[in-house]
Amino acid sequence: MKPTQILSGGAAPLPIGKYGHYLGHFGHFGGQPQKGIITYGLSANRQNPLAHTAHDAVFNIWRRFYGQVFFWLPAGIAGYYILDWANHRNHYLNSKAGRAEFADSEEE
Incomplete structure (x- = not known):
């Protein structure tokens, strides 16, 4: 469902997100997630904190x-x-x- 102009504060200058919610300006909370960033984790049981x-x-x-x-x-x-x-x-x-x-x- 696309929000109306009244709900989005008039004419929407920025695009509406994938699921129909306002994404906000760049750098603000709720912005688009960055793509291409890969993070890895390791279980605490597998770590050796005093290695080397x-x-x-x-x-x-x-x-x-x-x-x-x-x-x-x-x-x-x-x-x-x-x-x-x-x-x-x-x-x-x-x-x-x-x-x-x-x-x-x-x-x-």
Whole structure:
């Protein structure tokens, strides 16, 4: 049965669907179903959710590490050597030899 112009809101600008109901504009609920899309499913009893997780985790960790290591490794090495130098310099300045060398430059 074809809806009348009164039921469809006047002159129907869009075609009526296969079974006689209004399909709506593109993108709205009730539109035509897309064709050519095939989906497959697998029963929950047939799935193995932990398949290859250990293998994939190792290689994913390596891939992410290798992609980021050149960003933080130089800064980490530089920071380590700066702190090491500062600690040695502090120990020297607070030693007997350091105090004797820089005793005249201190103003108290």
